[in-house]
Amino acid sequence: MPKMKTKKIVSKRFRITKNGKILHRTQGARHIRRKKSKSRQRRQDKMKQVTNTRYKNTIRHFMAT
Numbered sequence: 001m002p003k004m005k006t007k008k009i010v011s012k013r014f015r016i017t018k019n020g021k022i023l024h025r026t027q028g029a030r031h032i033r034r035k036k037s038k039s040r041q042r043r044q045d046k047m048k049q050v051t052n053t054r055y056k057n058t059i060r061h062f063m064a065t
Helices: 008-013 038-045 053-063
Strands: 014-016 022-025 047-049
Touching: 008 014, 008 053, 014 053, 022 053
Parallel strands: none
Antiparallel strands: 014 022, 022 047
């Protein structure tokens, strides 16, 4: 059976850490920043962890790991 190919769009949007956690960028962080508070902007600049098990398994499947 051939190797599974990685879905490129998934590899660009998500990152898997050494410990196996899946990180993604926070939604709504790149536009209309003027009306958002500075603390909210800083919070949105950080990557967040994917917590939903169903999504984690799907992302791992697409990352072919």
